[in-house]
Amino acid sequence: MQKPLTFLAPLAFIAALALPAAAQETVKADPSVVVATVGETEITVGHMIVAWASLPQQYQDLPDDVLFEGILDQLVQQTALQQQFSGDLPKRVELQLENELRSLTAGEAINGIMDQPLSEEEVQAAYNEEYSNVEQEQEYNASHILVETEEAALAVVEELAGGAEFAAVARENSTGPSGPNGGQLGWFGKGAMVPEFEEAVVTLEVGAVSAPVKTQFGWHIITLNETRIQKAPALEDVRSEIEMQIRQVRAQAKIDEVTAAANVDRTGAEGVVPSVIKQVTVLE
Template sequence: MQKPLTFLGAAAIAAALALPVTAQETATADPSTVVATVGDTEITLGNMIVAWASLPEQYQGLPDDVLFQGILDQLVQQTALAQQYSGDLPARIELQLENERRSLVAGEAIEGIMEDPLDEADVQAAYEADYGGAEQAPEYNASHILVETEEAAQAVIEELNDGADFAAVARDKSTGPSGPNGGQLGWFGPGAMVPEFEEAVVAMEPGKVSEPVKTQFGWHVIKLNETRVPEAPALEEVREQIELQIRQIRAQEKIEEVTAAAKVDRSASEGIDPSVIKQISALE
């Protein structure tokens, strides 16, 4: 299969990243502005803007002058190469162009659906559905001491029962990354810890120390410091995700609606071996 042309070489990228960043005034773009011609073919600023928008993120952050020259060079080279090509295009190219156009037009249709204004009542209803009547999951604040064996865990418990300070023992004996911090794990909710650890914490009372708990990491002695049930977030805190959720549902419903309304006949695909989609050589 055809590979895309490289935008900039590694040396050019390294040189560009070493350049100082300078403040520049933002010019007004006129997409119809012709920036170069290759024979009778015009390359416009609009062509360059679209090329920039399709670049990987690591390229888009390069200095403007480097981007401008690199994109212009690429478009000039591509145009010159396209002009010298003779004969019919391979089937794979024609099909790729067909797929690309279909994808872009469909994407534009979805974009229009996603950008339609939202009714505030719908936003409020979605918020109430997600947070209004739902009881928030409890959160836990715990510390632990991680050791390699059950015997070592029992020895830690005996030491704590004799009055040793949990944080001091954790700093001295815990093999986990939280050891230097006195074993403190901070606040966490359901699903944040491995099942065995979470099950032990949920069954504990604040201020208590657990019996040895075995997980894939070793043996834990856990102290539950406190628990809390967080309040539901205010609408404004989650408005962005609520609105995105509504827009995504709306887009999916529209996709299903137009697909159901379209005259679709898939019968010709029946009986075809699914593995044939990997036969790229058939397009040569």
């Protein structure tokens, strides 16, 4: 497994600006269009796009006309308040602006690294590394009949031994949610079922019916329908994940490289009590 990217925060804003295709209008936006002025200050479509991108998801999905008017109102109000503000900005605001610039600039650097093209050889090699040594696991397709008591379970076993169809008995007797579907549980691998149930399944031959099996849910009578070996996914089915992994590894490698090469001196942090970072009031 390749090392995941540990520094993605600056990408969050950039990712937000990458609008999904379904959300884009057929008319391409011109970010330079002025939608309002407050005194001599212009508010543009670009300002509105950035404001929309920073909204929580639940607000981004509001109707376009509601969003447009709400964002424009907010930007107008903020601009008016900004213009009437007098005096020096609090230190916390200056520092926050510095951090925002730092974060966004770093995000642009990472974005540039991650946008570099990938070769098919890189993608194939990463796929091979991820999946070539994956242990192929057995999967099981089983059905069961769930009843509340051992007596009821034994009665079901006797009915099945007499030639009754498993699915029909399940529909008539099973108290589990799969009962109406003839007890079908579909495909599952090891670890998907409670231990007692799994142990019974793996010991069954295809077509065989188990003795009653007790679990926390009640008493089960199980039949094994089929088995198969879980295969690694095809490259095309996981291509997007593989490509993202390569890009993240690239970005992390670049982060490590530039950080190691930078002239960093952390001695100033020595002796500083960690709890000081919570003392917001000192910035007022």
